[in-house]
Amino acid sequence: MEIEKQTAIIIGLNLDNEQFEYSMSELAALAAANNLEVVDRLVQKLDHPDKATYFGKGKVEELATTALDHDVDMIIVNDELSPSQIRNLEKKTNTKIIDRTGLILEIFANRARTHEAKLQVQLAKLQYQLPRLHTSASQRLDQQTGSGGGSFTNRGSGESQLELNRRVIEKDISHIKRELKDIQKSDLTQRKQRDAKNIPTVALVGYTNAGKSTIMNQLVQRYGENHDKQVMVKNxxxxxLDTSVRKLVFPDNKTMLLSDTVGFVSKLPHQLVQAFRSTLSEAANADLLVQVVDESDENKDLMMQTTKQTLKEIGVENIPMITVFNKADIAGESRPQRAGDDLIMAALEDDSIDELVKIIRENSYSNYTTATFVIPFDKGDIVNYLNSKTNVLSTDYLPEGTKIKAELPSDQLGRLKDFVVEEEK
Ligand SMILES: Nc1nc2c(ncn2[C@@H]2O[C@H](COP(=O)(O)OP(=O)(O)OP(=O)(O)O)[C@@H](O)[C@H]2O)c(=O)[nH]1
Ligand SMILES: [Mg+2]
Incomplete structure (x- = not known):
């Protein structure tokens, strides 16, 4: 059965910003992602937002009329508004107002699947709600009619109800924070264990819908320790909304941890960035970032700027990054095409993935060295270790033991040094 979609008008304030048109079309996409039908679009150009109503007086009147004409369920504003601006606009338009932050929070809430993601979204939502407790029209209505069944409430009891709500939310926030801390403590332990093994880690980052998970799956399918541990891909x-980490093992026994992360969007609400800090810290701890860009999107340059800003916001700086311009098949560009460490590619094509793997490997294994060992015959465990954990290039049998030439991380040479007869960088 088709559920009837709720309708909305989107409206934005153009403060002479070059990103304005792009952020408006993105707002429409965000609304669609939340299953809303956008029936009209209004824009106002101003030097400064109006303190009380965000938009100017004439535009607010136009908004009220338009909302009435279309009989919409809500009006979506392209920025985060103050609680009083939402309240004033709702009063003047008689329509529910949702700001960009509220909309994105709603999408995240609908998408969250794991316990951790759900808690993180809930935390962000509560932090957003706290200063807005009094704002929504429906909430005021609830308070007026009195949820306890009383026929009327005077102003005094209304305020204490507000105070009560605030305390409940504050308590929820600290409860969630505690629960997240516990979950994240075990994540941290896992990461420390991985770090101790000294495997290079690579994180896929970038705009939402650019193709990060598709690339992850391609790599897992070919080189994953478990080929079937795929992640979800969707248009x-x-x-x-969760970071997934997968271990890759290449045919030469070199290993790598690959992580797929939450995508970015312009004006990603700071409450979400804060709440998802730990999920995103997988990227912050990577040795190499692979920025995935949708080459077929006309706004790709602005998307790259947004990615850069967001990475900075979560404290990711100074990690080497390569950029892949994905979906070149849709853009109609020849591929794979390499320029330095960057790549024009298509995630579903084999030769693109081969080239990508080459670039990632070149940037991940620069600390590898080639050494030749002679191992006495009574040290079979060391021969086994070299065979299973390093890239063995040749094996010979000498009277004094097994001669093995192998490629391995140089910091693993230490405990094998007694057996090294030759080393070349
Ligand atoms: N034609 C084409 N489609 C692609 C390519 N890469 C990904 N897609 C499609 O783009 C859509 C989004 O891909 P995902 O891998 O889910 O994107 P993502 O970056 O993980 O997105 P988020 O998880 O939302 O951040 C899917 O429908 C993919 O099938 C490509 O190179 N060419
Ligand atoms: Mg994804």
Whole structure:
């Protein structure tokens, strides 16, 4: 059965910003991602937002009329508004107002699947709600009619109800924070264990819907320790809300940890960035970032700027990054095409993935060295270790033991040094 969609008007304030048009079309996509039908679009150009109503007086009147004409369920504003601006606009338009932050929070809430993601979204939502407790029209209505069944409430008891609500939310926030801390403590332990093994880690980052999870799956399918541990790929905004880490083992026994992360969007609410800090810290701890860009999107340059800003916001700086311009098949560009460490590619094509793997490997294994060992015959465990954990290039049998030439991380040479007869960088 088709559920009837709720309708909305989107409206934005153009403060002479070059990103304005792009952020408006993105707002429409965000609304669609939340299953809303956008029936009209209004824009106002101003030097400064109005303190009380965000838009100017004439525009607010136009908004009220338009909302009435279309009989919409809500009006979506392209920025985060103050609680009083939402309240004033709702009063003047008689329509529910949702700001960009509220909309994105809603999408995240609908997408969250794991316990951790759900808690993180809930935390962000509560932090957003706290200063807005009094704002929504429906909430005021609830308070007026009195949820306890009383026929009327005077102003005094209304305020204490507000105070009560605030305390409940504050308590919820600290409860969630505690629970998240526990979950994240075990994540941290896992990461420390991985770090101790000294495997290079690579994180896929970038805009939502650019193709990060698709690339992850391609690599897992070929080189994954478990080939079937695929992640979800979907043509929608914010398909991925959890960080997944997978171990790759290449035919030469070199290993790598690959992580797929939450996608970015312009003006990503700071409450979400804060709440998802730990999920995103997988990227912050990577040795190499692979920025995935949708080459077929006309706004790709602005998307790259947004990615840069967001990475900075979560404290990711000074990690080497390569950029892949994905979906070149849709853009109609020849591929794979390499320029330095960057690549024009298509995630579903084999030769593109081969080239990508080459670039990632070149940037991940520069600390590898080639050494020749002679191992006495009574040290079979060391021969086994070299065979299973390093890239063995040749094996010979000498009277004094097994001669093995192998490629391995140089910091692993230490405990094998007694057996090294030759080393070349
Ligand atoms: N034609 C084409 N489609 C692609 C390519 N890469 C990904 N897609 C499609 O783009 C959509 C989004 O891909 P995902 O891998 O889910 O994107 P993502 O970056 O993980 O998105 P989020 O999880 O939302 O951040 C899916 O429908 C993919 O099939 C490509 O190179 N060419
Ligand atoms: Mg994804």
């Amino acid at each position: 929608m905004l914010f398909a991925t």
